[in-house]
Amino acid sequence: xxxxxxxxxxxxxxxxxxxxxxxxxxxxxxxxxxxxxxxxxxxxxxxxxxxxxxxxxxxxxxxxxxxxxxxxxxxxxxxxxxxxxxxxxxxxxxxxxxxxxxxxxxxxxxxxxxxxxxxxxxxxxxxxxxxxxxxxxxxxxxxxxxxxxxxxxxxxxxxxxxxxxxxxxxxxxxxxxxxxxxxxxxxxxxxxxxxxxxxxxxxxxxxxxxxxxxxxxxxxxxxx
Amino acid sequence: xxxxxxxxxxxxxxxxxxxxxxxxxxxxxxxxxxxxxxxxxxxxxxxxxxxxxxxxxxxxxxxxxxxxxxxxxxxxxxxxxxxxxxxxxxxxxxxxxxxxxxxxxxxxxxxxxxxxxxxxxxxxxxxxxxxxxxxxxxxxxxxxxxxxxxxxxxxxxxxxxxxxxxxxxxxxxxxxxxxxxxxxxxxxxxxxxxxxxxxxxxxxxxxxxxxxxxxxxxxxxxxxxxxxxxxxxxxxxxxxxxxxxxxxxxxxxxxxxxxxxxxxxxxxxxxxxxxxxxxxxxxxxxxxxxxxxxxxxxxxxxxxxxxxxxxxxxxxxxxxxxxxxxxxxxxxxxxxxxxxxxxxxxxxxxxxxxxxxxxxxxxxxxxxxxxxxxxxxxxxxxxxxxxxxxxxxxxxxxxxxxxxxxxxxxxxxxxxxxxxxxxxxxxxxxxxxxxxxxxxxxxxxxxxxxxxxxxxxxxxxxxxxxxxxxxxxxxxxxxxxxxxxxxxxxxxxxxxxxxxxxxxxxxxxxxxxxxxxxxxxxxxxxxxxxxxxxxxxxxxxxxxxxxxxxxxxxxxxxxxxxxxxxxxxxxxxxxxxxxxxxxxxxxxxxxx
Numbered sequence: 001x002x003x004x005x006x007x008x009x010x011x012x013x014x015x016x017x018x019x020x021x022x023x024x025x026x027x028x029x030x031x032x033x034x035x036x037x038x039x040x041x042x043x044x045x046x047x048x049x050x051x052x053x054x055x056x057x058x059x060x061x062x063x064x065x066x067x068x069x070x071x072x073x074x075x076x077x078x079x080x081x082x083x084x085x086x087x088x089x090x091x092x093x094x095x096x097x098x099x100x101x102x103x104x105x106x107x108x109x110x111x112x113x114x115x116x117x118x119x120x121x122x123x124x125x126x127x128x129x130x131x132x133x134x135x136x137x138x139x140x141x142x143x144x145x146x147x148x149x150x151x152x153x154x155x156x157x158x159x160x161x162x163x164x165x166x167x168x169x170x171x172x173x174x175x176x177x178x179x180x181x182x183x184x185x186x187x188x189x190x191x192x193x194x195x196x197x198x199x200x201x202x203x204x205x206x207x208x209x210x211x212x213x214x215x216x217x218x219x220x221x222x223x224x
Numbered sequence: 225x226x227x228x229x230x231x232x233x234x235x236x237x238x239x240x241x242x243x244x245x246x247x248x249x250x251x252x253x254x255x256x257x258x259x260x261x262x263x264x265x266x267x268x269x270x271x272x273x274x275x276x277x278x279x280x281x282x283x284x285x286x287x288x289x290x291x292x293x294x295x296x297x298x299x300x301x302x303x304x305x306x307x308x309x310x311x312x313x314x315x316x317x318x319x320x321x322x323x324x325x326x327x328x329x330x331x332x333x334x335x336x337x338x339x340x341x342x343x344x345x346x347x348x349x350x351x352x353x354x355x356x357x358x359x360x361x362x363x364x365x366x367x368x369x370x371x372x373x374x375x376x377x378x379x380x381x382x383x384x385x386x387x388x389x390x391x392x393x394x395x396x397x398x399x400x401x402x403x404x405x406x407x408x409x410x411x412x413x414x415x416x417x418x419x420x421x422x423x424x425x426x427x428x429x430x431x432x433x434x435x436x437x438x439x440x441x442x443x444x445x446x447x448x449x450x451x452x453x454x455x456x457x458x459x460x461x462x463x464x465x466x467x468x469x470x471x472x473x474x475x476x477x478x479x480x481x482x483x484x485x486x487x488x489x490x491x492x493x494x495x496x497x498x499x500x501x502x503x504x505x506x507x508x509x510x511x512x513x514x515x516x517x518x519x520x521x522x523x524x525x526x527x528x529x530x531x532x533x534x535x536x537x538x539x540x541x542x543x544x545x546x547x548x549x550x551x552x553x554x555x556x557x558x559x560x561x562x563x564x565x566x567x568x569x570x571x572x573x574x575x576x577x578x579x580x581x582x583x584x585x586x587x588x589x590x591x592x593x594x595x596x597x598x599x600x601x602x603x604x605x606x607x608x609x610x611x612x613x614x615x616x617x618x619x620x621x622x623x624x625x626x627x628x629x630x631x632x633x634x635x636x637x638x639x640x641x642x643x644x645x646x647x648x649x650x651x652x653x654x655x656x657x658x659x660x661x662x663x664x665x666x667x668x669x670x671x672x673x674x675x676x677x678x679x680x681x682x683x684x685x686x687x688x689x690x691x692x693x694x695x696x697x698x699x700x701x702x703x704x705x706x707x708x709x710x711x712x713x714x715x716x717x718x719x720x721x722x723x724x725x726x727x728x729x730x731x732x733x734x735x736x737x738x739x740x741x742x743x744x745x746x747x748x749x750x751x752x753x754x755x756x757x758x759x760x761x762x763x764x765x766x767x768x769x770x771x772x773x774x775x776x777x778x779x780x781x782x783x784x785x786x787x788x789x790x791x792x793x794x795x796x797x798x799x800x801x802x803x804x805x806x807x808x809x810x811x812x813x814x815x816x
Contacts, residue, residue: 031543033549034549035549035550036549081546082546082547082548082551083542083543083546083547083548083549084549085543085546133357133358135356135357136352136356136357136358146338146339146341146342147335147338147339147341147342148338150337150338150341151334151338151396151397151400154334154338154400155400155403158400158403158404158407159403161407162403162406162407162410165407165410165411165415166410166655169410169411169653169655173653
């Protein structure tokens with residue numbers, strides 16, 4: 001009895017070794033970078049994690065093909081390195097000692113990638129299935145691009161400023177015209193101090209006009 | 225009865241206006257490049273010598289002319305000598321060309337500013353390709369920041385000939401930029417005077433924030449040490465001195481007529497000598513300050529790229545040899561590489577082409593100038609900082625302030641002669657003249673928003689102002705010193721300021737500065753003649769990098785037209801005045 005059991009186990013082991021080896025047909029390489037993803041909170045990769053992995057792959061296969069025939073024992077892992085990387089295949093228990101086609105495995109993994117990543121607290125980059133390309137999620141885009149909103153706000157402010165300045169300029173101009181016509185009516189009655197025909201207010205007294213002819217020619221005056 | 229000329233509210237507004245005009249994008253994106261190329265800290269020696277020999281005297285000259293004549297550039301030079309009205313017209317033409325293309329930079333700054341309000345920043349990652357399995361092909365070949373600049377901002381054509389269509393997003397930003405400029409110049413000195421308080425001081429606030437942030441970045445010291453170590457052997461290279469002279473010349477914005485325009489709104493007793501010294505010193509100090517910030521940013525970016533490169537090599541080796549994570553670090557990388565080479569010679573030999581030699585010096589050596597530095601390098605550094613949105617907004621707002629400050633000066637150079645001339649000013653109010661000028665510039669500026677627009681921008685940037693300005697300033701200096709007479713000018717300054725210029729100013733005006741400008745002019749001419757065909761850098765989307773191409777015939781014609789239209793104004797102006805005087809004399813003689 002015991003000998004028969006041992007024989008069966010060794011046969012299964014040899015069969016498994018034939019199915020699961022690097023670059024075997026329908027085998028996929030997995031590369032895991034726990035320390036990169038989690039830093040100090042990194043867990044060690046041991047047999048329990050391997051069991052979880054096999055469980056997740058079996059789960060993915062069940063969900064994909066929606067027939068509950070895949071068991072955890074159907075998922076074979078081999079060549080685990082320190083990196084951590086390993087190869088896995090999914091065997092088909094209905095047809096003896098064959099592997100499920102790679103395309104099915106790939107589609108199943110793709111469908112459930114998110115669940116598998118989350119089980120290990122990893123992401124697409126840190127839990128890599130080397131032949132399976134991941135569908136990248138596009139960045140969230142709001143319905144109106146943000147820049148147009150900001151542009152609209154700034155544009156409204158600037159246009160409001162321009163309109164305000166133009167309107168106040170026109171109003172000031174009208175007031176000045178009204179004032180000057182009033183003053184002209186006033187000037188006919190009241191004497192305004194004039195300087196050479198120019199009213200004193202209009203003269204730019206602040207700036208002060210220096211007559212260069214007189215100021216420059218100081219050499220002509222004899223010194224005392 | 226003359227309407228009194230509008231004045232600045234106080235001398236501080238005038239100084240701020242000059243600083244705002246002179247301190248522009250060139251201080252941020254050209255000076256650090258020159259410093260890096262021509263000897264690091266040693267470049268400061270020719271730079272300061274040229275500042276004293278060329279910068280301060282010419283600046284003082286223009287400010288004094290403007291303040292004395294109290295007219296824009298056309299009127300001022302007409303007073304100095306009627307034959308020199310062409311100089312004023314040439315200044316206005318060059319200012320017109322400059323304002324046409326310069327505001328496009330402000331449009332780009334607006335574009336980046338508006339896009340900074342997103343998380344993550346749009347230039348931080350590549351967009352996905354159509355079936356979402358990877359990134360866009362063009363973005364893969366180059367970096368995400370370059371892709372954002374060349375494809376999503378400019379949508380650049382592969383060559384000058386393939387004009388393409390106007391990009392509506394850029395056209396909108398350009399319109400906004402012109403509206404902002406119009407708002408600032410609408411009321412003349414009344415509005416400009418208030419705006420320059422902001423445009424002159426805000427860039428310094430941002431630069432200080434960036435200095436503190438930059439110096440605390442990881443790897444900033446690498447950049448500072450590398451760039452500022454003086455390489456004194458570069459002092460023997462004549463290009464170093466020529467670049468220093470050119471940089472001082474163009475950085476101060478001489479010859480455009482803006483300084484004359486600003487100074488014409490001064491009170492006649494304003495001490496423009498003191499202001500000239502202050503403005504030129506502040507301009508140079510800002511250049512040095514900005515280059516400290518830029519070099520610390522360079523250092524951060526180079527260190528970041530170097531460490532990414534090392535990490536990529538480590539990952540490659542880990543994956544290829546299935547080693548444990550963490551066994552390869554930056555420190556033991558070289559020893560481990562030797563060990564692996566010895567243990568697995570065949571596999572290592574297979575990997576050899578993929579393993580790059582990461583070098584910090586090579587990263588630091590990438591010298592960039594111009595729009596490339598401002599929009600690509602800086603945005604790449606910003607995306608790696610913490611809270612990148614804040615730094616991005618601050619940075620592009622600073623670029624905007626610098627650009628608008630310079631635009632105010634440019635438009636003042638165009639508008640002051642127009643508002644001075646009684647023919648135009650009596651018929652139209654100031655607001656309408658400003659509006660028409662802004663509108664025309666905006667419409668013409670739409671050329672630069674086309675797909676090939678950036679190539680036209682480069683043409684204008686390289687050729688519209690360089691030769692013409694040198695000629696204009698040369699004629700200006702010779703006119704003031706020899707035609708107007710340096711003694712007469714001395715007396716004018718004495719009446720205005722109250723002290724005569726001392727022998728330093730007189731020697732610089734009469735001999736040193738004209739000689740420097742003549743040598744710069746000769747150098748540029750020989751450089752253009754010797755180069756033969758002019759070439760430009762075109763973006764090749766298939767390779768993801770710039771390639772050199774020759775300008776087509778019509779582009780060369782446009783370049784020739786740009787240079788000729790401004791330089792020819794000077795002799796034409798003299799000729800027209802000469803003919804007019806002859807006709808008047810003949811008319812008088814026939815009448816008498």
